[in-house]
Amino acid sequence: MLTEEEISMVLNTYMYMNYKEAEDGMTLREILEEVQKLPEYQEGGRYYGEYSVVSEAAGDDRVGEMVIGSQSHLMGFDDGTCACTFSSKENDEVYVVYRGTGDGEWPDNGLGMTREKTLQQERALTYFETVVEKEGYQEGNRVIVTGHSKGGNKAQYVTMTTSYDGVVSACYNIDGQGFSEKAIARWKRSYSDHEYEARRSKITGIYGENDYIHVLGRSIVREDQTYYVKTPVAVENFAGYHDIKYMFAAPGKEQGEKTSMIFSGSKNSYVAEPGLLLACAAALSAEVMKMPEEKRDGAAAVLMQLMELSGKKKRGQNGEVLTKKDVEDFYGAGIPVILKSLLLTEEGRSVFFRLFQGRNLEAEMEGRQFVQIEKGGFDRALMVSEELLAGLSDCFERLERIQKQIPFWFRLGSAVDNRIVMQMNFLDGKKRELVKMKEKLQEIRGIYDRMDKQMEEEMAL
Structure with missing residues (x-):
């Protein structure tokens, strides 16, 4: 029953x-x-x-x-x-x-x-x-x-x-x-x-x-x-x-x-x-809700309008349309929040790799309908990932310099040296993860470049 x-x-x-x-x-x-x-x-x-x-x-x-x-x-x-x-x-x-x-x-x-x-x-x-x-x-x-x-x-x-x-x-x-x-x-x-x-x-x-x-x-x-x-x-x-x-x-x-x-x-x-995806979505939502209300309003409007493109109506049930400020809020505040949740949280990184690691994105996109987006968003994402990589590399190099300054006789078995080595290994692992993410972003960016070129060639015929 x-x-x-x-x-x-x-x-x-x-x-x-x-x-x-x-x-x-x-x-x-x-x-x-x-x-x-x-x-x-x-x-x-x-x-x-x-x-x-x-x-x-x-x-x-x-x-x-x-x-x-x-x-x-x-x-x-x-x-x-x-x-x-x-x-x-x-x-x-x-x-x-x-x-x-x-x-x-x-x-x-x-x-x-x-x-x-x-x-x-x-x-x-x-x-x-x-x-x-x-x-x-x-x-x-x-x-x-x-x-x-x-x-x-x-x-x-x-x-x-x-x-x-x-x-x-x-x-x-x-x-x-x-x-x-x-x-x-x-x-x-x-x-x-x-x-x-x-x-x-x-x-x-x-x-x-x-x-x-x-x-x-x-x-x-x-x-x-x-x-x-x-x-x-x-x-x-x-x-x-x-x-x-x-x-x-x-x-x-x-x-x-x-x-x-x-x-x-x-x-x-x-x-x-x-599950893991829910945890990632919850982390993203929490970051979105921290945004100033006026910027959250604009960023949410852009995301929801993108979702609306899958339907027949190209504007809201009650005539809602996007404004220039909505788009500015999305790119200025929304994209950084999304990237922060995806790249800097454990849940976000895990979901990213689960969804994309080892997959041929271009082959999977072939023959599918999708929304063409402004490529500047990918450029900004790549810029953020490069800045993060630079920051991680700088931290790694500082720890390496500190380790070299510790006398050899003091290093062996010392808790300080072990802690430094652990931190260096952690940073090195995060660097490798971020490099892979950056490669995927470049791959997606490259797909859009090739599709734009193909469309230009078709229009020229």
Whole structure:
């Protein structure tokens, strides 16, 4: 029998099936009977993994007999809101589910790291309170608010902000990011300490062991209500670390150099500690949150706009566009923070080598779509790495000079000499690591140079 948190995760997975033809009042089983005939949901199809998770879970009557309702796109809400309810057959249990980042919502994610509230968060709140009033939910009902990624952020926002606090029984935040200091300060001003903690205690955080999104911003989830789920994702599948269906995945048969995945209707086990990529992302987020608010706002805007390029809309859901100052903040403050986290932290260096060491980057990029970026960023990265190398070399040479000044008879077996040798070995190891990183940066820079040259030659023909 599936637990409440597992049902929340399954319903969040359903939201990524992107099936808009379901009618309010249909059971989940009835919806699955319709979609199984469509190519996108069959083996090899775009949504086969999500379909497999939901279909397997629907074998449990508690899930299969759930009824969909209050679909936001049928209520006049914008595409970004993307929410619905699932009610038990007896209507004594209701899940309010928010989908993750929709097309045009990435800039709103960035604003959530500096603003007290965002338009999309407020629209999620309006949706919830509209549904509560429409359906007449009372404190006696079991109402669970949940969402994945940006949906998880919205679910938390609703739980912390709604005037119908008594209606919310629990909140399950799946991989959802945190908030700005302003947002948290607003809640602490608005409520007594007891009420703030009472709302916060309703939130359970469930994250992939290497998820890199939920660490953005300041978390309000209690540590004792935070859990990490095993996600068996191939190293090269970076997006998979934030893909909810991999919380239900297990390695299958080997197919050449790749291993197929089997998706079940039961979530994977929890792990004791988060993974290396998550630790690296947390270190980066911590550095970003230390930036002055106005520069953090601009740097986040650029990063989120780059993410938005993968969708159809080239500007935000609410008309957000980049300014010259945003770009200046990104290059002046954002890139140094990213490089510091990647090159100077143990987690960052480990992730860098895990992702890139020993791989032919140019061969892997061939035939793929990617975003052309301003090459000056690579030049600045190379300059920083050269400065770091120079600093490490200078420290190494100073220690070497100090060691040579120690009399030979005093060196043998002395703690001072041993300590110096240990420090020299440490610095030498860091120098070698940094040289390899610099070589990879030069390799990537070279790829862009060759592609620019190829494009120039093609345009000249």
